[in-house]
Amino acid sequence: MNKPLVVVLGGSGFLGRHLAQMLVQAGYRVRIPSRNRNVAMKAAAIPGADLISANVHDPDQLAKLLRGASVAINLVGILNENGDNGRGFQTAHVELVEKLIGACKKAGVKRLLQMSSLNAGRGSSYYLKSRGEAEQKVKDSGLDWTIFQPSVIFGRGDSLFNRFAALLKIAPIMPLAKAGSKFAPVYVGDVARAMVLALGDKSSIGQSYELYGDRTMTLEEIVRYTAEQLGLKRLIWRLPDALGRLQALAMDFVPGKPFSSDNYRSLSLDSVGGVDGLFKLGVKKTPVEAIVPLMLGSCGRQALLDRGRQVR
Structure with a gap:
C-alpha cells in the first residue's frame, strides 16, 4: 500500500525540517519544494523526504507539485519585508x-494545514494583519483545513534565543524596545x-x-535568561x-533587519494565548529549561560551572 504523500511548503525552514522528519517517521511520504536547493540541503538530508526545485509562487508549478498528494501543509512566512508598506507580507502570506488553495482544488487535494500566528488579524502590524x-482565505476555501497559531517558537537553530545569544556575546549593553x-x-x-x-x-x-509553552516570559526575561545561560x-x-520607535525605524535600514517598525507594532500585543491547543491535541509541553541550556552549548552557564568544578 502506498504511503500518503504530504507536500510541505516551507519545509526546508526551521520548523519545516522538524516537521518533515516527524512526518516520515509517522509513515508519510514528504515532498518539499524549494526555490534554492543549496539553501535547503539540510531538508534534503532527511531520509524519505523528496526535495524538488520549484517556485511555489507559480500557480502551474504549485499544481504539479500537488499531484498525487493527500495533504498540503503551508509553513511559509516572513517576519520582515523590504520597506514598510505591507506588500511583502501580502505576497508571502495572503x-x-x-x-495554494487554487492549486489544491486543481490537483484534488482536500486537506490543508496552515501555519499562522497568535494574534493573527489583530493590531496594526502588517505581519499580523x-x-x-490568510486565515480567512483558508476558512472560506471549502477545503478540510486546520490552522495553527503559535507563540514564538524556540529550538536548535531558532531566531529567538540564538539571535539574542549572538547579540549578547558582542554587546555589553542591550537596548530593548517593548x-x-x-x-x-x-x-x-511540540509544534511539529x-x-x-x-x-x-x-x-x-x-x-x-x-x-504556546508552559512559561510566560517578557522580552526582557528572555534576554536575561539567555545571558544567564551564557554566563x-x-x-x-x-x-x-x-x-523604541526610533530604534525600530533605524533598524528598517539595516541589512537583514534584526528589528523593524513592523516588529515594534507586533510587540504591542502579548503573544501568550488563551485556549491550550497543545493540551487539546494531547501534546505534553517541553519547558524552556529542558532545551535552551543544552541548545546554547558549551557557552552555557552549566557548562561553565562544570568546567570550574573540574579545575578545583
Whole structure:
C-alpha cells in the first residue's frame, strides 16, 4: 500500500525540517519544494523526504507539485519585508495562500494545514494583519483545513534565543524596545508533533489551535535568561516608547533587519494565548529549561560551572 504523500511548503525552514522528519517517521511520504536547493540541503538530508526545485509562487508549478498528494501543509512566512508598506507580507502570506488553495482544488487535494500566528488579524502590524487575511482565505476555501497559531517558537537553530545569544556575546549593553511584551515560547518539536497528530485526527478539521509553552516570559526575561545561560553579565536598557520607535525605524535600514517598525507594532500585543491547543491535541509541553541550556552549548552557564568544578 502506498504511503500518503504530504507536500510541505516551507519545509526546508526551521520548523519545516522538524516537521518533515516527524512526518516520515509517522509513515508519510514528504515532498518539499524549494526555490534554492543549496539553501535547503539540510531538508534534503532527511531520509524519505523528496526535495524538488520549484517556485511555489507559480500557480502551474504549485499544481504539479500537488499531484498525487493527500495533504498540503503551508509553513511559509516572513517576519520582515523590504520597506514598510505591507506588500511583502501580502505576497508571502495572503497571495501564496490564494494560489495554494487554487492549486489544491486543481490537483484534488482536500486537506490543508496552515501555519499562522497568535494574534493573527489583530493590531496594526502588517505581519499580523496579513496572517489574519490568510486565515480567512483558508476558512472560506471549502477545503478540510486546520490552522495553527503559535507563540514564538524556540529550538536548535531558532531566531529567538540564538539571535539574542549572538547579540549578547558582542554587546555589553542591550537596548530593548517593548521590554515588557509577553510571550509563551513553544518548543519546535511540540509544534511539529501537534501538526502530525492533527493530520491523523478528523476532529481537527475546521479547528484553529493556539500553541504556546508552559512559561510566560517578557522580552526582557528572555534576554536575561539567555545571558544567564551564557554566563554573561549584561546591562539591559528598557527603552521608552519614543526611543523604541526610533530604534525600530533605524533598524528598517539595516541589512537583514534584526528589528523593524513592523516588529515594534507586533510587540504591542502579548503573544501568550488563551485556549491550550497543545493540551487539546494531547501534546505534553517541553519547558524552556529542558532545551535552551543544552541548545546554547558549551557557552552555557552549566557548562561553565562544570568546567570550574573540574579545575578545583
